[in-house]
Amino acid sequence: MTNRITLAHGSGGRMTQQLIRQVFGRRFSNPMLDRMNDAAVGEVAAGARLAFSIDGHVVSPLFFPGGSIGDIAVYGTVNDLAMMGARPLWLAASFVIEEGLPMLDLRRIADDMAAAAERAGVWLVAGDTKVVEQGKGDGVYISVAGVGAVPPHLHIDAANARPGDVILINGPIAAHGMTIMTLREGLSFESDLQSDAAPLNGIVAEMLAAAPHTRAMRDATRGGLATALNELAQAAGAGMVFAQEAVPVDAAARAACELLGLDPLYVANEGAFIAITPPGEADAALAALRSHPLGRDATIIGRVTEAHPGQVVMETALGAQRIVATLSGDLLPRIC
Numbered sequence: 001m002t003n004r005i006t007l008a009h010g011s012g013g014r015m016t017q018q019l020i021r022q023v024f025g026r027r028f029s030n031p032m033l034d035r036m037n038d039a040a041v042g043e044v045a046a047g048a049r050l051a052f053s054i055d056g057h058v059v060s061p062l063f064f065p066g067g068s069i070g071d072i073a074v075y076g077t078v079n080d081l082a083m084m085g086a087r088p089l090w091l092a093a094s095f096v097i098e099e100g101l102p103m104l105d106l107r108r109i110a111d112d113m114a115a116a117a118e119r120a121g122v123w124l125v126a127g128d129t130k131v132v133e134q135g136k137g138d139g140v141y142i143s144v145a146g147v148g149a150v151p152p153h154l155h156i157d158a159a160n161a162r163p164g165d166v167i168l169i170n171g172p173i174a175a176h177g178m179t180i181m182t183l184r185e186g187l188s189f190e191s192d193l194q195s196d197a198a199p200l201n202g203i204v205a206e207m208l209a210a211a212p213h214t215r216a217m218r219d220a221t222r223g224g225l226a227t228a229l230n231e232l233a234q235a236a237g238a239g240m241v242f243a244q245e246a247v248p249v250d251a252a253a254r255a256a257c258e259l260l261g262l263d264p265l266y267v268a269n270e271g272a273f274i275a276i277t278p279p280g281e282a283d284a285a286l287a288a289l290r291s292h293p294l295g296r297d298a299t300i301i302g303r304v305t306e307a308h309p310g311q312v313v314m315e316t317a318l319g320a321q322r323i324v325a326t327l328s329g330d331l332l333p334r335i336c
Contacts, residue, residue, distance in 0.1 A: 010058075012222020012268070013327025017231075036235065037158050038080040038218065039148070047152050051086035053077055054145040059336050062105065062139050064179050066194030069142060070112030072270050072336055075199050076221070077146035078120045082201040083217040083273065085156040085208055086148030091117065092126035093144045098137030109140065120199035122146070153212060158235035160215040165304040166282035167242060168275045170203060170295040172196070173225050174253035176336075177267035182256055193252035196271035203292040204273070211277045211285035219273040221336055223327040226265040228274055229312045230326040240312040241321075242302030265314075266327045268336060276304060 008015045025033070032040040039053035055076040062069045074091065081088045093113070097106065117124050176195040200219065208214055216236070220228040225247065233240045249257075249264045257264045271294060277285045282300060289295030307313075312324045 010222075011327055012224075013227055013266075014325075015328070016222070017326065035157065035159065036231075038083040039086065039146075041084050041086070041150055049150040049152065051081045051084045051148045051150050052145070053080040054143060055080060056141065056143040057336060058138070058141050059180065060138060061180075061183055062109065064183055064195055065192070066175075066179060067197035067270070068109060068112045069140065070109035071116045071197050072195075073142040073144050074113050074116035074120060074122070074124075075197055075270060076336060077144040078122060079200045079219045079270075079273070081146050081148035082199075082204040083156075083219055084148075084150060085154035085204070085214070085217075086150045087205065088120060088122045088146055088148040088201050090123050090125045091144050091146045093124055093142060094127065095129045096137055096141040097129060097131050098139055099131055099134040101137075101139050106140065109142075116199070120201060154208065154214075156214060156216060158216050158218065158232050159237075161232055161236035161238050161240075161276045161304045162215065162278075163238055163304050163306040164279055165215055165276050166279050166285075166300055167229075167240065167302040167304065168277065168282065168285060168289065168298060168300050169220075169225070169247065170200075170273055170275075170289050171271070171297045172248040172250040172253070173220060173269050173272050174257060174264035174267040175250040176270040177224070178250075178253040178256040178262075178264075180268075181260065181262075185260070187256070187259070193250075193256060196250070196269055198271035198294055200271065200273055200294065203289065203294045206292055207275060207285050207288045207295075210288035211275075211281035213281055214275055214277045214285065216276045217273055220269045222268050224264070224266040224268055225272070225274070226263075226312065226324045227327045229324070232274065232276065233312050234310045236304070237309050239305040239308040239310070240302060241305050241307075241315065242312070243315045245317050246299055246301040248297050248299060265324060270336065
C-alpha cells in the first residue's frame with residue numbers, strides 16, 4: 001500500500017485488491033462481504049435468496065464505438081448479478097454530474113441507459129442526482145446498485161471451483177479496453193474495433209439451464225481475463241491452467257494490442273465472462289453458450305487443478321508453461 005491513492009488503485013489488479021481488503025474489508029468484515037464475490041447472496045425468507053451488488057462507472061470518453069457510459073452502467077450491475085446465477089430485477093442509479101455537461105449528452109446517456117435496461121429486462125426503480133463544480137467531475141459519474149433473485153437450486157460461488165472442473169469463456173476478449181485506449185490515443189484502424197458491452201443475464205440463464213451445477217462465474221472486466229482467473233483461483237484455493245491458443249481474442253483488438261505493446265489477457269471486457277463447470281456438464285454448457293448470439297465463439301480454455309493452488313498457469317503455443325499473475329500497476333485507468 002502507498003500513502004496516497006494512485007490511479008493504479010482503480011485498475012482492478014493487485015493494488016485494487018489490496019485497497020479493498022486492507023481499507024474496506026477490515027472495517028466492514030462480515031460473512032457475506034468476506035466471500036468477495038461479484039454480488040452478495042443472502043436468504044431473506046425460507047427458500048428465497050436475493051443477490052445485491054453495486055458498480056461505479058467513470059469511463060472516459062463517455063461515448064465510444066459499441067456503447068457509452070450509460071450502457072455499461074446498466075450492464076455492469078446486471079452482469080455482476082448474473083455471475084451469481086441471479087435474475088436481475090431492479091436497479092437504482094446515482095449520478096454525479098459536472099457543471100457544464102451538455103444537456104444533450106445527459107439525455108443521450110439516459111436514453112442509452114433506458115435502452116440497455118430494456119434489453120436486459122430490468123427496471124430502474126430509484127435514483128439520485130448531484131451536481132459538482134466544473135472541473136471536478138469529468139462529465140458524469142454513475143453508480144448503479146441492483147437486486148436479483150437467485151433460484152434455490154443454484155449455489156454459485158467463487159470458492160466452489162474444484163480440481164478437474166472445466167473453464168469456459170463465452171467469446172473473444174480485449175475489445176472494450178482497446179476501443180477505449182485507441183480513442184484516447186487518437187489511433188484509427190481499418191477494422192471495426194468496438195466495445196463488447198452487453199447484458200450477460202440472458203446467456204447465463206441459458207447456460208445454467210443446461211449446466212445447473214456450474215461452480216463459479218466471473219466477468220472479465222477491469223484487469224481482464226488474467227485477473228479474473230486469479231481471483232477465482234485464490235478464492236477456491238486451487239490452481240487454474242489454460243491454453244494460450246484456446247483463448248479467443250478479438251482480431252482488431254489483437255492488432256491494437258500488438259501496436260501498443262499490451263497483453264490482451266489484462267485488457268478489460270464488458271461482455272466476456274468465465275464459467276467453471278463440473279466436467280460432466282461442460283459439453284452441455286458449451287452447447288448452450290454457442291446457441292446464444294453472445295456465445296457463438298464460446299470455447300473451453302482450461303481446467304482447475306490441484307497443482308499450484310491459488311495461481312494461474314498458461315500453456316504457451318511453444319509447449320512451455322508460465323505463471324500468469326494478477327494485473328500489477330495501472331494498465332488502463334478510467335476504463336469502466
